[in-house]
Amino acid sequence: MRKNVKKICRNVYFDFNGHKVVIDDETNDLNYNEVLLLDYMLKNENTILDKRTLIKIGWPENVVTESSLNKSINRIRSIFESKKSVKIETITGKGYVLRIVENRALDFIYNKNFSIVIYAISFLLVASALYIYLTIPSNDYYMSDDYHYIEFNESDYNKRVILPNDQSLPPYILSKIEENKCDCTFLYITTVGKKYDQLSVYDPKNNDVVNFVFMEGEGK
Template sequence: MRNDFKIKNINFCCKRGTLSQGNKQQVLSFTETKLLELLLNEVNEIVLKETLKEFAWQHTVVTDSSLTKSIAKLRKALAFFLEDEELIITIPRVGYKLVSNDVTPIAEMDNLTDLEEYLATEDSLIQATESTSEQPSAMSLRNKILFVLSALLIGGSLFNFLRFLPSDNERYIDDSYHLIELSSNGFTHTVITPKSMELPQEISYLLSQQKCDCLFFVDKISGHFNISYFNPAKSQGVSLILDEKNLIEKLGSNLPKGDK
């Protein structure tokens, strides 16, 4: 199956589990992502309930009620972009159908360009790592400490600076970074990442669940994620440096859950 589609003017990335249009973005759960993937691959065709459940939940036994709830959430995510249009229709006692004459697979060249950018970034990181590894082992600990302190200072400075930017602050961000918005549960989160970095779906989903209109900066250097957080309503900020092992568990336990 293809992973990426364009639904009218909305981009759907199955790997990331996102629906996006410009700077607007909706983050889907794993189940919602799989349901939409199957419906898009069978666009304008009826997909049976059992087929959907088997594909989205795989070897887990689920009820029709769980399927109905997931379809409702998926409809809500699509309605964020298409308020007056119902794409997914119910076929009573049979299944569901995604109805649209404007669904197309995204050109594979787009994925190739992303891959080339990613590989170029990885080459740079590998060279930097190899260069560092040639230094005497006595310098290793000091370098790690300096790296952590630098990341914290950079993250804090970035958030303090962005607090005073106007609402169209994307034009103030360096060309090598981009800004996206994650909307979920009535909250809107701004996320800044390097253009060369693909934000993992698990991180996107976890950030989108924060109960605040927050600002996040996410970067990855030499296998470590630098994640900085700022809640303007509380003037509260946190900077974290986490390795990939148990990343989601550590992020979930350290990330504040603010509220308006």
Template sequence: MSKKKYHYKIKDWTLNPITSELTNGGEKVHLQNQVAKVLLELIKANGQTISKKELLEKAWPGTIVTENSLDKTVSELRKVFRDSRANPQFIETLPRKGYRLIAPLKKVEIEKRTIPIIKRRSNLKWGILILALAVTALIYIFKKNAEAHKILSPNGKIIASIKKDGVNYALFTEDITNGKIRLLDSFSKPESIVANWSSDNSNIIYNTTLAKNDFYSLNVFNLHTNRISYIKFPKKEGMMISNLKPQDSLSKLLEHKKLSQRNSSVHYIAYENNDTIKVLFNDKKISDFKW
């Protein structure tokens, strides 16, 4: 028997746990990996308080992270839900205890749609043709969506996205308040499509590493200056980080930890204004950024 699949209704929002997408009418937001994991753990708690320690262990298994990372993740969730810590409607903070989901929650089973049997041969031919066209269209749409990566800024005002643009891939931003779309950068298809925001909404870091190269490449786009900083470091361990242009970049390799679980590792990169960027790897490919 096939396993049943569910969506979760959280007040006016619907979460698809498979795609990590939240929808509310025509609005759709793709949650980042850790944000989705934290939300799912809050859902599983079913209105009960879940401690920060337990959330960290379940959302970041085998990874050393601070409570500050969890607090920022919960803050991102609140911005998506347009929630308030002072007057919460979705996520409640219990000082020195943890968090709990207080919004109305409902588990909804996804209905399976069956294809009706077509009795006449002539209708069968047309039915098969229409079905083939529909499947082709769905595959195209799926591939198109699978190649796109969207992230919401910490202040909830801008969506950054990486998607295919002709023969290349491109970084776009869309201002939610006025619908304005900007093309920020264009590059060859990276070996993994990953991006994230800085906590102050001023920078977007994204992966431009090519599978054929023997080094990792990261770009940081500053929305205030419209400048791109280029960070490059070798894929083999034991070598120091080296920066490409601009030459005044302060980035350097601080530390690298190889975690035995799930073949994951993390690079800590010191950036401007004492910021630290964590580059997370899985199977030797960049899987996420934490600013």
């Protein structure tokens, strides 16, 4: 990947020199003004940017009206419609702000009361998933006295789900697995008391790990 390609979030890349945004291998072309605007907004993430500044950034050698800015912002917004993690908000009377709501653990359903515990467990689960992925035989469903795995051979993707022997996959976990379009290994675990469930996803193609946390009463 070229030097001026910036990873915005999982499977979303901004190619400054190529004038494009790539989302899940789909290329979205940008014009020069949109490139300048998006680059500036990414460098000033979570900062409210007034319209006058954005016009100067997007059209450094031209005088344009706010309608040109609004058109370009809406165009950039439309590109990210399929990714809920990237948003451009309108701040009435002030301007715009770009937010990347996906945290760097990715698609994480956040609850402050459990944040420290969840991060610690996430680290352990990720380490376990990587170890299991690299060591267990692909044709053996029995792993140990504690874990087994299930294979889903879809038309386009092969998925392996690792889970404790005394647990099964609830519908909301199956739905989340189906949403991930990749040849991935999943690790599912429920905490004692079922206060929250966690699904860790390892994508070997992108060498990326995603953690989904479902608090009690959320997404179930």
